[in-house]
Amino acid sequence: MNIRRWSVGVLAATLLVPGLTACKSDDAAPTAAGSAASAAPADPKEALLASTKEIEKGNFTFTLAGAGLSGKGLVHKPSNSAQFSMKFDDESGGMSMGMELIYIEPDSWVMLDLGELGAMIPGAEKWKGKYQHLDQSKVKGAGELSRYMEEVDPAGSAKLTKSVTEVQKTAEGSYTGKLDVSAAGDAATLDADLVKALGAQAKTLPFTAKLDGEGRLTELVISVPAAGETKAHDIKVTYADYGNATAAQKPPADKVVEASPETYEMFKK
Incomplete structure (x- = not known):
């Protein structure tokens, strides 16, 4: 089983390894809401490119949804911590799975709810309902857990805005x-x-975006047409609480076990 098939693997990588410490020092200080950035540039494309700059500072909350997947979380650079929870519901088969990730430098934990698939994994009952503490040396060799160690943007919005080919401002x-x-x-x-x-369609996906009064990205929605076995759907990302996120909380000690070899294996490609 490959976790990336039912989750956003890069999100796992972002939150499970010490990526939050990779921000440049001049971007590290949180900025209070209302003074975080200048107003959006007049040029629409420049406005979108500038809208993700505050994300790089690593102090915000976010949500993510699309194709049966929903999630929410926070990134808090001041405490070098992050947290993310997600759920996947398979519309065709009724299968449901979930995952929660916590990173507090230098430790990280993952709680997995694999639903019916859990019965197929040896030893899964031992960590059912538990947070598995991850060995960072093993994380670095576990495929998806080790990718993008220097990324702070969980949904990759900065990369997406750079791929804009057409954009118009429809309202303030x-x-x-x-x-x-x-x-x-x-x-x-x-x-x-x-x-x-998606083939050629990948070059012209429609999107909408919203910026707050300080020119910071608050919502990005991408309309994805049907392709292969995937139905048409929207991918929606939202950002909030710029400069005002709270630190992630360590899981209760009585709910923590050491991660099993099977857990590391599941994240490999």
């Missing part, structure tokens, strides 16, 4: 246009197999 703080997601590389919200299945 509102934009619409098209993305060439084939040029977005490994943005976390995109699965390489889906991009491949």
Whole structure:
């Protein structure tokens, strides 16, 4: 079983390894809401490119949804911590799975709820309902857990805005246009197999975006047409609490076990 098939693998990588410490020092200080950034540039494309700058400072909350997956979390650079929870519901088969990730430098934990698939994994009962403490030396060799160690943007919005090919401002703080997601590389919200299945359509995906009064990205919605086995759906990412997120909390000691070899194996490609 490959975790990336039912989750956003890059999100796991972002939150499970010490990526939050990779920010440049001049970006590390949190900025209070209302003074975080200048107003959006007049040029629509420049406005979108500038809208993700505050994300790089690593102090915000976010949500993510699309194709049966929903999640929410926080990144808190001041405490070098992050937290993310997600749930996946398979519309065709009724299967449901969930995952929660916590990173507090230098430790990280993962809680997995694999639903019916859990019965197929040896020893899964031992960590059911528990947070598995991860050995960082093993994380670095576990495929998806070790990717993008220097990323702070969980959904890859900065990469996505750079792939904008057309954009118009429709109202104050509102934009619409098209993305060439084939040029977005490994943005976390995109699965390489889906991009491949989209073919030429990947170069012209419609999107809408919203910015707050300080020019910071608050919502990005990408409309994805049906491709391969995937139905048409929207990918929606939101950001909030710039400069005002709270630190992630360590899981209760009585709910922690050491991660099993099977857990590391599941994240490998």
